[in-house]
Amino acid sequence: xxxxxxxxxxxxxxxxxxxxxxxxxxxxxxxxxxxxxxxxxxxxxxxxxxxxxxxxxxxxxxxxxxxxxxxxxxxxxxxxxxxxxxxxxxxxxxxxxxxxxxxxxxxxxxxxxxxxxxxxxxxxxxxxxxxxxxxxxxxxxxxxxxxxxxxxxxxxxxxxxxxxxxxxxxxxxxxxxxxxxxxxxxxxxxxxxxxxxxxxxxxxxxxxxxxxxxxxxxxxxxxxxxxxxxxxxxxxxxxxxxxxxxxxxxxxxxxxxxxxxxxxxxxxxxxxxxxx
Amino acid sequence: xxxxxxxxxxxxxxxxxxxxxxxxxxxxxxxxxxxxxxxxxxxxxxxxxxxxxxxxxxxxxxxxxxxxxxxxxxxxxxxxxxxxxxxxxxxxxxxxxxxxxxxxxxxxxxxxxxxxxxxxxxxxxxxxxxxxxxxxxxxxxxxxxxxxxxxxxxxxxxxxxxxxxxxxxxxxxxxxxxxxxxxxxxxxxxxxxxxxxxxxxxxxxxxxxxxxxxxxxxxxxxxxxxxxxxxxxxxxxxxxxxxxxxxxxxxxxxxxxxxxxxxxxxxxxxxxxxxxxxxxxxxxxxxxxxxxxxxxxxxxxxxxxxxxxxxxxxxxxxxxxxxxxxxxxxxxxxxxxxxxxxxxxxxxxxxxxxxxxxxxxxxx
Numbered sequence: 001x002x003x004x005x006x007x008x009x010x011x012x013x014x015x016x017x018x019x020x021x022x023x024x025x026x027x028x029x030x031x032x033x034x035x036x037x038x039x040x041x042x043x044x045x046x047x048x049x050x051x052x053x054x055x056x057x058x059x060x061x062x063x064x065x066x067x068x069x070x071x072x073x074x075x076x077x078x079x080x081x082x083x084x085x086x087x088x089x090x091x092x093x094x095x096x097x098x099x100x101x102x103x104x105x106x107x108x109x110x111x112x113x114x115x116x117x118x119x120x121x122x123x124x125x126x127x128x129x130x131x132x133x134x135x136x137x138x139x140x141x142x143x144x145x146x147x148x149x150x151x152x153x154x155x156x157x158x159x160x161x162x163x164x165x166x167x168x169x170x171x172x173x174x175x176x177x178x179x180x181x182x183x184x185x186x187x188x189x190x191x192x193x194x195x196x197x198x199x200x201x202x203x204x205x206x207x208x209x210x211x212x213x214x215x216x217x218x219x220x221x222x223x224x225x226x227x228x229x230x231x232x233x234x235x236x237x238x239x240x241x242x243x244x245x246x247x248x249x250x251x252x253x254x255x256x257x258x259x260x261x262x263x264x265x266x267x268x269x270x271x272x273x274x275x276x
Numbered sequence: 277x278x279x280x281x282x283x284x285x286x287x288x289x290x291x292x293x294x295x296x297x298x299x300x301x302x303x304x305x306x307x308x309x310x311x312x313x314x315x316x317x318x319x320x321x322x323x324x325x326x327x328x329x330x331x332x333x334x335x336x337x338x339x340x341x342x343x344x345x346x347x348x349x350x351x352x353x354x355x356x357x358x359x360x361x362x363x364x365x366x367x368x369x370x371x372x373x374x375x376x377x378x379x380x381x382x383x384x385x386x387x388x389x390x391x392x393x394x395x396x397x398x399x400x401x402x403x404x405x406x407x408x409x410x411x412x413x414x415x416x417x418x419x420x421x422x423x424x425x426x427x428x429x430x431x432x433x434x435x436x437x438x439x440x441x442x443x444x445x446x447x448x449x450x451x452x453x454x455x456x457x458x459x460x461x462x463x464x465x466x467x468x469x470x471x472x473x474x475x476x477x478x479x480x481x482x483x484x485x486x487x488x489x490x491x492x493x494x495x496x497x498x499x500x501x502x503x504x505x506x507x508x509x510x511x512x513x514x515x516x517x518x519x520x521x522x523x524x525x526x527x528x529x530x531x532x533x534x535x536x537x538x539x540x541x542x543x544x545x546x547x548x549x550x551x552x553x554x555x556x557x558x559x560x561x562x563x564x565x566x567x568x569x570x571x572x573x574x575x576x577x578x579x580x581x582x583x584x585x586x587x588x589x590x591x592x593x594x595x596x597x598x599x600x601x602x603x604x605x606x607x608x609x610x611x612x613x614x615x616x617x618x619x620x621x622x623x624x625x626x627x628x629x630x631x632x633x634x635x636x637x638x639x640x
Contacts, residue, residue: 165358165360167356167357167358167359167360168360168362170327170354170356170360171354171356171360171362171421172362173327173346173347173348174325174327174347174348174352174353174354174374175348175373175374175377175421176348176374176377176378177348177377181377185362185373186362189364190363190364
């Protein structure tokens with residue numbers, strides 16, 4: 001191995017190491033904190049918990065309302081994802097494959113809409129939900145998340161659907177598909193990688209979203225995990241150990257989902273449809 | 277069942293894509309629409325298939341009016357240039373797809389898939405997906421998906437243009453055989469004049485959305501209706517020269533490149549002279565060595581060898597002329613030769629309109 005190659009290898013490794021520690025550093029710190037006995041929390045050294053303890057996890061899981069809040073989070077994220085699909089898939093199909101008047105304007109409007117800073121909408125939405133009488137309910141959170149997930153869903157899926165060759169769509173019509181049939185038999189199977197990616201991203205967005213969930217909820221009846229974790233503060237001290245443990249627990253579902261569906265994001269599924 | 281087209285037109289924004297006053301495609305015919313890209317030939321196919329709605333006009337298949345029927349109720353099958361196979365389905369699933377949508381019993385479907393795949397020589401491929409197939413195999417599957425429905429009309433949109441030359445020649449032959457075997461109407465669209473000539477019973481030559489000529493391959497090649505049709509067919513293409521048609525008591529003459537050719541008896545031409553374009557097919561030009569005394573003296577500027585034939589690039593009075601000779605005739609660039617053309621081989625076109633001129637011999 002000549003020195004040039006070695007240098008390149010070292011530089012690459014260094015960059016990679018920097019990136020990984022930047023991405024994983026906070027998470028590892030969190031993990032260490034979650035496993036440290038209460039007494040060592042504010043001490044350094046020891047860097048590593050000695051001995052590691054599950055006391056914070058036990059405390060979190062046993063805390064009143066934690067399971068309720070976790071269930072809220074699951075409900076909000078799953079429902080948001082389903083709503084985004086139910087409304088977004090037909091819209092994206094129409095924009096991608098039908099002759100829709102003002103197509104460009106609609107797409108541009110969607111993009112503009114998703115560029116509004118979140119904070120600008122908080123107050124109006126808060127007032128709106130008070131008037132509707134659904135403040136402090138999971139539905140308020142679901143509606144808000146869906147409204148923000150939809151432009152992204154429609155925009156991304158439109159692009160995925162456009163990738164599907166027009167001849168396939170024409171062939172399906174000749175073969176006897178209605179629009180629903182084309183969606184079911186041709187578009188959805190071929191856009192599966194896109195659907196999986198969009199679904200995951202929407203789920204993660206909704207799972208992690210804090211600002212709206214914080215504003216629109218008031219009690220454990222409707223709170224989601226990020227809000228609950230932020231409100232963990234104790235009477236006299238901030239329970240860092242419990243916060244860290246809860247954060248770790250909250251991260252697990254998204255990591256599991258990503259690993260589960262990663263296999264489904266198969267690229268090149270459309271290969272062989274046309275010429276090639 | 278004949279396909280009757282009446283007053284068909286399709287307008288895209290401010291452009292008339294297709295305009296056909298009247299056309300009947302007969303039961304069992306191999307009918308080809310040929311023309312350059314943008315001539316409206318694919319649009320016609322889409323209109324027949326129901327993938328697009330006509331701006332005006334009626335489409336009738338036998339007694340049935342097609343206009344208001346959705347594509348799958350028209351009894352037509354479509355073979356796409358891109359094959360348009362469903363990439364997520366296997367070959368047999370691709371073949372079965374239209375039948376499943378038509379709610380045909382499972383057992384019948386299985387039987388037909390078997391029958392079609394073995395008749396097309398793809399029986400060993402039924403469990404593969406399109407991505408695992410070669411271009412020719414994909415083309416066969418696409419054909420199979422059309423055949424399996426037993427349609428009344430087959431529509432082909434440039435089905436061979438993605439294949440390489442040897443495969444294309446073979447598929448051409450197979451298409452012809454398939455047509456004979458099925459005895460169903462084939463409507464075929466291509467931009468390839470050779471393909472049109474070799475496959476079709478009848479050809480409609482399209483330009484700018486209109487049919488320029490609709491006739492047998494022999495007729496569109498031998499008696500082109502206008503200059504466009506004449507220039508579209510033939511390789512190398514027809515030679516064109518400006519000339520003058522002259523009527524005199526001695527008969528009708530063409531004044532062409534310094535020579536006056538007697539082309540017929542008296543004709544009722546009026547006025548007495550007329551500007552024309554003379555068309556000469558390269559294979560109609562006879563080349564002789566300089567020692568001959570007849571014909572136009574010319575010099576060979578360039579030779580192009582095409583296997584058994586040589587294309588000779590010549591010029592008359594600065595105008596290029598292409599001739600075809602046997603390759604073993606041994607001509608060389610720079611050689612002086614003489615060229616003759618039988619007057620009966622000349623094609624005359626109105627210089628203004630481009631329409632074919634036919635002179636009636638006055639004696640008859």
